[in-house]
Amino acid sequence: MEEIQEPPTRIMVAVNQSSIKGYPSPSISSRNALEWTLKKIVRPTCRSEFKLLFLHVQVPDEDGFDDMDSIYASPEDFRDMKHRDKIRGIHLLEYFVSQCHDLGIACEGWIKKGDPKEVICHEVKNVRPDILVVGCRGLGPFQRVFVGTVSEFCSKHAECPVLVVKRKPDETPQDPVDD
């Protein structure tokens, strides 16, 4: 009996940048989530069976933080800022897309703006991935009360199976809110 060729499993990975400002470097939990997904799900021998979809949600306030001391004197200044945000987002996606490209894994990446948890669930609805992977900072119960977590929200509300990859204990930075 001939087996029907299944389309690749589409894995959406929500990626964000490190909260250490100044450079569009991926957060520890984003890097960890991709690394784990490649090692444990995609694996070296099944690369043609999966397609990765990288969604980066830019938070307008956060991304503008570096510009607190800037002076906006003309519409051009705002345009410059938006342009800078865009460049940052593209650099972040480049990190993830390059890794997949080097391994010969099909992928796509795109950027949205807004509240990450809401936007991620909205994109799941639109894009219909088979699975959503979200990293998680692994905060303690005390921090979680104030910070909330994107992963908890998505686990409940995203309309597809959700995989939460916690950060490894040895990767926790000194300031636990950092990342």
Place this chain on the structure above:
Amino acid sequence: MEEIQEPPTRIMVAVNQSSIKGYPSPSISSRNALEWTLKKIVRPTCRSEFKLLFLHVQVPDEDGFDDMDSIYASPEDFRDMKHRDKIRGIHLLEYFVSQCHDLGIACEGWIKKGDPKEVICHEVKNVRPDILVVGCRGLGPFQRVFVGTVSEFCSKHAECPVLVVKRKPDETPQDPVDD
């Protein structure tokens, strides 16, 4: 360059029986979780890359519910009841193990007693799977307050990445607590 052979990815799947009593049939969410895992992660072409570990946690109170009208007059009566529980658990595991066996996927199954969410997290600690898959009934916010969910607890506390597979809307039984 020779690639180092990675050991198979060990996927622990927590399985339970349907709350419709009288027969050790798997719950809709357990069946769904396995079906999804086989289709979207293990896939037909990657079967040798994964090993499935089925954990069934028997809840002592729930499993004894059918025996409410029974009369216990001797130690043998209790022994019989425990024996019956065991048989049920074994039948449930058989359902899952048989499916994997038929597909040529390596697997193991075992039974523990206790509070499912606590026991699952404890077993993750002992067995160290690469990933834990839990089904989810997809209760609304109102029901969740009272029922709580095993999947939420495990997402937070299990010491490995956790994949929550929600039940599809068209599989929801008429009584939402049923399953």
